[in-house]
Amino acid sequence: MSSQAIIQLKNVTKSYHLGQTLVPALRGINLEIKKGEFTAIIGASGSGKSTLLNLIGLIDDPDGGSILLDNHEVTSLDDDRKSLLRNQKIGFIFQSFNLVPVLSVYENVELPLLINPKISAADRRSRILMAIEDVGLKDLKSNLPDQLSGGQRQRVAIARALASGPDLVLADEPTANLDSTTSHLIIDLMLQLNAQRKVTFIFSTHDERLMDRVSRIVHIKDGVLENPAP
């Protein structure tokens, strides 16, 4: 067990029922991600990369194997404990941004902080403003999502993921809905935040053009990692 690892997957398997058929999505995954790494999981559609991120992010349960977050086994935790971990240790960035359309940029970023009783109102405010400033949306904090471009919306999602000060940020195809220039800007932003905040980033993509920007690439094909070791 590595003390530097933020995430360790040991022989993790996951299958889905498709009608009567059991479709294997992940087959015996072993993977270790170190703290502060900026990792891309590359694979074609249906290769299992989203499933892998879902398991790492504790929003789905594996059929077998174990997952360690910060050296703690998490697969057997109850739903509330997993929710707490997601809130305090993991940030999520989604392909389709998943912003609440009736809330402003500021309010969207505030969402994960609202349920954290350890954060005071003043601390919450400073965290939100810092996160918004970090993603370059200081002047747009009162705007609603539909008043923003796709790239700006994804920046809001990044700010939301970072606001609670997580150790790990997971991004599932964060550039899939963006044009090539914006995609590069978003990846650059994530890289910059990775360097600034020492936050571990894991993102999935099938966009080969982004490969040269990341420090580590994990290839996945048919539910099997092709290069799990760093």
Place this chain on the structure above:
Amino acid sequence: MFGTWVIAARNLLRNRKRNLATGSAIALGFAAMLALGGYINRVEKYLQVYTIYANKTGHIVVYAPKGLENYTSKPKPYSLSLADQNVLKAVLNTIPNVQLTGGQFFGTGLIGNGCRSVPFIGNGIDPNLEKLLRDHPQLKEWAQNRSKIAKGKPLSDYHESLGGIMVAKGLARILHKPKTYDEIPNGYTSPIITDCLSPDAEKLVAEDANVQIATSSWNGSMSALDAEVISHYDPGVTELANTAILAPLSFMQKLFDTDRITHFSIWLRNPSQLAQNMEEIKSGLAAKGVQLDLYPWNHEGVSPLYTGTMQFLHTLVNFLTSVLAVVVIFSIFNSATMTVIERSAEIGMMRSLGYKKHQISRLFLQEAALLTLLSLFAGGLIGATITLIVNHAEIILFPPGISGGLRLELKPSLETCMISASLIFSLALVATMLAIRSHVKKRIVDLLMGTNR
């Protein structure tokens, strides 16, 4: 700075048409409950005040032991003696909440105009007490038409030696006595009608206010008295419209040849102390070695009109409330179900951010609570408008059993409003909870993808 209530408020603006439809169902349901509750409250108050003051039952009515069941068939042994009355009055003098008291005499017989006799149901009461009851503020507030005399003057305006009686309007018509005592010229002598079938007999009968009252006295002998119709009044219920007379207590006692009374009524200053006062009277009587039967005004045997009517109305209200409750539940359930399905991805996102299942449920419950509160407010305004319109429309209803009509008024009580609002609010939360419960339990990945895998 914002909280989850602000999220709830903003989310209400998302599906305005749907929320407007749901809110309208709640608002109209609440307004209907207010109007219905106002009507029931009006009728109940009317019947309550009618029973206690117009019908002179009192808040508490006292009979001889088993007198309520038996005094009509065996009046003498089941009536109250002077000694009973004196003991009772002594006990009542010790209870400050007692406002008015009085013995009454209930009896039946025949009343005639010289040519025709018909049955009457008579009530004898102290004329001054009768006036106090007729002028009582409660009667003026809730049953104003019962405080007015249709024609003539009250018993208290005449000396008891006159033999003046008040006659129900219908009975006066049957007896061909359109005139009251004061309308008869001084010195007018009633003619002797020798042929009641002659064409002018009816006209001659109508020229004076004299009637003859006959009955079988409590001593078993026939008894008859002359009386003067001093006024016409509306007794308030159809079964008495053609039969009722109101006479001084002394007149009825003289007619029935007794110094006893059939029952004794007690009116309270503060009716909420009724049960306590009844206990005080019972223990006071027991201490003096007297046993009498006490009944509250709403006892089924004492006021069958009130209890029967209210049982019917409460059944009706329960049925209509159930229908409204089902409409509200289904409206909210349907709306909440569609909302959670549409916002599956959002629920999944929030679960990903660390929101627990109960925190998600709470968000939707807050939305439902806000929508319901706004709708209840709107419903309250609609209900108040309906109430104002109806109360100014001067609509006269003729409910079964009530003579002379009853002005349609809606008088929603604060208690009814609060109960209705609480009921709707609770139903809204339960319906929302039922709608979202299974959805919130779904796997986060399924919620994010909007699938049911």
